[in-house]
Amino acid sequence: MQDHLEEDPAKLFLAQKQPLDFDLKLAFGQLQARQKALKKIPTWAKHPSLVFPPNLSVEQASSEETALFKSGLVRGSTMADLTGGFGVDTYYLSKEFDKAYYCERNEELSSLFAHNMEVLGETKFSIFSGNSIDFLKRFEGKLDLIYADPARRGGHNQKLYKLVDCEPDIVAHWDLLKSKSKSILLKASPMLDLKQALMELPDIQQIWVVSVRNEVKEVLLSWEEEKERSERHIHCIDLHPHGNKAFDFTFEAEEDCVSSFSDIGAKLVEPMAAILKAGAFKSFGRRFGLAKLHPNSHLYTAADVAENVPGRIFEVVQEVSNPKKELKQLFPSGKVNVITRNFAIKAEELKKKYKLKDGGEDYLIGTKVGEKYKLLFCKRIN
Known part of the structure; x- marks a missing residue:
């Protein structure tokens, strides 16, 4: 993998004429996935022993930059990621916690995450393979953070933007989430209508619109049990190697401006x-x-x-x-x-x-x- 990281996988695949002592198709898929991850998750892409999922899961994963940014917003003792996927967010968010629960209904992804965390020497994770709402219903006690990045693709692979259309349906299970955690952080589509989201989840107290090198990548919605709901602050953040830029405002102040x-x-x-x-x-x-x-x-x-x-x-x-x-x-x-x-x-x-x-x-x-x-x-x- 590392020797051919910057070469065309298709050409390598076709050039192999002699029998090999490994699965060439598997290697081909791994090389494609690593190349997609090179800019997005460089630390993992360059690690020789990590195993990567199919390309779609890599495409849908957070970048290293945005995951690190999110980790700076949270901290506590216990957290759960309800939509673990490839596990980039779970991994970086967990840096600020003593114990982390990874939930993922896709068994292949959850087994990959277990393997990769073992390779990285991480022992703080408990892995739940199945419906994350079932996990929450059975969970005893109260978490410090629930994080979720609901799936935004429909049955016909169409992209979805409204929170109520995504899986799991966070809006329908909002009261359950609040009863099981002191804080909630949601990642949503860059196409999300912010005012519509606040109508769907009026408890939300803060929103972050996160761009990387001036391209919007994520919208984050935050609720904390101990905070009073007043004016909802919108934080606009651009992550850049030469220095981040920020701009904060409220919709109420925007309405009053001329x-x-x-x-x-x-x-x-x-x-x-x-x-x-x-x-x-x-x-x-x-x-x-x-x-x-x-x-x-x-x-x-x-x-x-x-x-x-x-x-x-x-x-x-x-x-x-x-x-x-x-x-x-x-x-x-x-x-x-x-x-x-x-x-x-x-x-x-x-x-x-x-x-x-x-x-x-x-x-x-x-x-x-x-x-x-x-x-x-x-x-x-x-």
């Missing part, structure tokens, strides 16, 4: 993806003294912008009023990073129309300013 609007200034700001997902459109502008270009554009402008703004900052070089003529002069190689926000056409259509491809240091931003669509040639600052 946006200001202006024409294009010297700088443009695109909020980080987690802020856009959470819907902090008015709060973001108010917090950093920025004006919007249009109610639905979600791009902001000012003469000057603080460097710590949680988003991408651009310097506006010029407006492109005659794109057919000017784009060839501005970008002779055809390379420019194209972004559209509330524009007449999507970024892919714009690139196709003017024969552009993403790349280089320049940006072409299409958006609506007032009642007009405008194309802007920009340079990234931060």
Whole structure:
């Protein structure tokens, strides 16, 4: 595995003509799974003795980065993961606990987890193979944490986003979960409607929208027995090797905010993806003294912008009023990073129309300013 980690598994598979003393199909599957895990779970992917599940389970697993982030939100004596799967979250969350229960209805996955934890020298896990709701009903005492990442694929492999559609149905069993634990942490789809989720589970006290390198990966919902339910705080977090960025707000404060609007200034700001997902459109502008270009554009402008703004900052070089003529002069190689926000056409259509491809240091931003669509040639600052 380790010798061929960066090679094409299909070519290796076809190149083998002589009899081997191991199962080549199994090795092929393991190599594919490890390659998928290289960026997502690098520590495990490089471990020579861990066994990996089929590709889908690796795709659905949390990344090492997000699992480590979640482990920083919790601590206690006992925890249970109701949806263990490959076990990445279970493993990293358990670092903050003395005892951990891993629940998984798929026997193959639970046996893989048992093997891998033995390889890693972990002895704090009790493994339950079966329905995790049955496990909870039979569990005596009270856990410090229940964690769950309900399955988000239907019977026909369609993706599901509402909590009530996922398995197990956390909404239907919410009272049981609360009776068995002092705190609950749920991982949901990045496509989850946050306000809908709060209607389904009104006890939720905090939400985290977690992005990695400005791509939203997870939505986390939190409840703690000892906390009073007041305003629900939404935490927007971007995890990045050069430093994490954060922005907190409440839906109540967002409702009370009033946006200001202006024409294009010297700088443009695109909020980080987690802020856009959470819907902090008015709060973001108010917090950093920025004006919007249009109610639905979600791009902001000012003469000057603080460097710590949680988003991408651009310097506006010029407006492109005659794109057919000017784009060839501005970008002779055809390379420019194209972004559209509330524009007449999507970024892919714009690139196709003017024969552009993403790349280089320049940006072409299409958006609506007032009642007009405008194309802007920009340079990234931060």
